[in-house]
Amino acid sequence: MKFSFHQFAFAAVTALFCSGAALASGEGWVTDFEAAKKQAAAEKKDLLIDFTGSDWCGWCIKLDKEVFSEEAFKTGVKDKFVLVSLDFPRKPENVEKLGETLKAQNSELQKKFAIRGFPTIMLCDATGKPFAKTGYQEGGPEKYVAHLDGLLANKKTRDEALAAAGKAQGPEKAKQLVAALKAMDLDDGAVASFYGDIAEQIKAADPNDESGFAKAAAAKEKKAAFEKELTTLLRAKDTAGAIALIDRTIQTGDLDPETKQQMTMAKTSVYAQAGKFDEAVKVCDEAIALAPDSKSVPRIQAFKEQLGMAKSKAADAPKEKE
Known part of the structure; x- marks a missing residue:
């Protein structure tokens, strides 16, 4: 059960706007998904799909400017990917240009x-x-191409695990199928859309859950329920209720240290939203102690710095007159 404290992080990212930004899908990009698949099959390539908001999304515009529009990117991917642009513009003229079909x-x-x-x-x-x-x-662009090359290994691992599963039986088959899903690290919704049959095969091959797949699925359901309830409490500004929910969830259930760390970080965000920066910093230290070697520790340290800056800003803000 993994919980991302970024969903509740006490940090606002300022959107970047670019007036007059052109629609995505410049030269070399395909907008018809079915046509792109046919091209990829014919050219023995994979697909790179860019879900973008070309005229309003600051990070989309930044990615296009810094990477996609550069010749080094185009050269680096031309033999590996068919580029697909799926745009979600907001300006009326660009929405009209996109057309109803797209x-x-x-x-x-x-x-x-x-x-x-x-x-x-x-x-x-x-x-x-x-x-x-x-x-x-x-x-x-060069670093981005290298990043994409690293992700191509996911497909190789997936295909090898699926091939091994095809030769195996029972729990071993299930474990190979689980390995295939883990290799891709996709969101549950995408897994359900494209690999729902694999989930059914795992359950059928491993009724006693030796692979741990059923347990992990139950944990995800618990996580979704937790996040839904926490979001409701945060929107209602019920700080005490949110803290109680987090503590109760951590204390009940079989949670690994890294999961406890992530859920504890949700508590820091609750405190931060309430302006209780000292309490939030203290909880950050508690979270680090739960799993000091986890990959989340650098992000937690960075979050502590944000808390310090937020506290200073709040202290320097002019006080309202009584």
Whole structure:
């Protein structure tokens, strides 16, 4: 059960706007998904799908300017990917330019790929099945191409695990299928859309859950219920109720240290939203102590710095007259 404290982080990212930004899908980009799949199959390439908001999404505009429009990117991917642009513009003139057919196609694919933010980059095989997900990355075109090359390994691992599963029986088959899903690290919605049959195969091959797949699925359901309730409490500004929910959830259930760490970080965000910065910093330290070697520790340290700056800003703000 993994919980991302970024969903409740006490940090506002300022959107970047670019007046007069052109629609996405410049030279070399395909907008028809079915045509892109046929091209990928014919050219023995994979698909790189850019879910973008070309005229309003600051990070989309930044990614296009820093990476996609650069010759080093175009050269680096031309033999590996068919580039697909699925745009979601907001300016009336650009919506009209997109047309009803592409609007309907893009909306359907947004749901199918379970896209929740922009930009989202999905890497898919020629049949349209995703095997990796990414987004904006700093460093320019060369670094981005290297990043994409690393993600291509997901498909290789997926295919090897599926091939091994095809030769196995029972729990071993289930474990190989689980390995295939884990290799891609996709959101649950995308897995359900494209790999729902694998989930059924795992359950059938492993009724005693030796692979741990059923347990993990139950944990995800618990996580979803927790996040829904926490969001409701935060919107109601019920700080005490949110803290109680987090503590209660951590104390009940079989949670690993990293999961406890992530859920504890949700508490820091609750305190921060209430202006209790000292309490939030203290909880950050408690979270780090739960799993000091986890990959989340650098982000927690950075969050502590944000809390310090927020506290200073709040202290310097002019006090309202009584």
